[in-house]
Amino acid sequence: MTIARKLEDYLTGKGINYDTVAHHRTSTSSQTALAAHIPGRRLAKSVLLHHEMGYALAVVPSSHRVELSTLQDVIDKRLGLASEDEVSQLFSDCDIGAVPPVGAAYDVPVILDESFGADGDVYFEAGDHRTLVHVTGGDFRNLLQGARLARFSHPA
Numbered sequence: 001m002t003i004a005r006k007l008e009d010y011l012t013g014k015g016i017n018y019d020t021v022a023h024h025r026t027s028t029s030s031q032t033a034l035a036a037h038i039p040g041r042r043l044a045k046s047v048l049l050h051h052e053m054g055y056a057l058a059v060v061p062s063s064h065r066v067e068l069s070t071l072q073d074v075i076d077k078r079l080g081l082a083s084e085d086e087v088s089q090l091f092s093d094c095d096i097g098a099v100p101p102v103g104a105a106y107d108v109p110v111i112l113d114e115s116f117g118a119d120g121d122v123y124f125e126a127g128d129h130r131t132l133v134h135v136t137g138g139d140f141r142n143l144l145q146g147a148r149l150a151r152f153s154h155p156a
Contacts, residue, residue: 004093004127010105016139021123021132027097029062030156036123036132039063043132044116044124044140046099048082048090048108051075055082055090059101059144060113064153071152075111094127101125102143110147116140 003020011018023035029045036043040063047058047066056075058066072079084096090106091099101124103110116122122140123132135143 002126002128002131003133004091004100006093006105007100007102007127007133010102011133011143014143016135016143018133018135018139020126021134022130023132025129027129032125032129032132033062038123038132041115041117042120042123044101044122046101046125048087048099049079050082050086051077051079053077055086055108057099057101057103057108057110058113058152059110059116059147060153061115063156064113064115065156066113067152067154071111071150074150074152075148091127094125095129098125098127098129100127100133104143104146110144111152112144112147112149113153114149114151115153 026032033040033043041061043062045062049056126133
């Protein structure tokens, strides 16, 4: 089990209590939820987007899909999916596709989908395809404090 260095330093610096959940290697967030035996609505999926002013991290439950056109309307910017090169530059201590939703650890603004309820525990990528970080819902909200809240996803 590994956790990305920047993420670990950020969690420690914020005094967040967490544990990790190991699972077999997966390729998608829905596979990860199944492998880790957790509900998809409790697994935070991160999607790195680029726009003319920089980047944004859209965070939705793994059971949902980002509605890019809705999100563009919400933030009033033209958006596109970041390339693998862009992801690897910004999240250099993470595997491609295993980006944690804690944008503040990487100086990337976060837009959190309103479908994430405040109650219940939350799980998210630790930076590889075999480990999840597990925190309380309250700690997750604290980690994403300052994130913009909006509705921009739908169940997959």
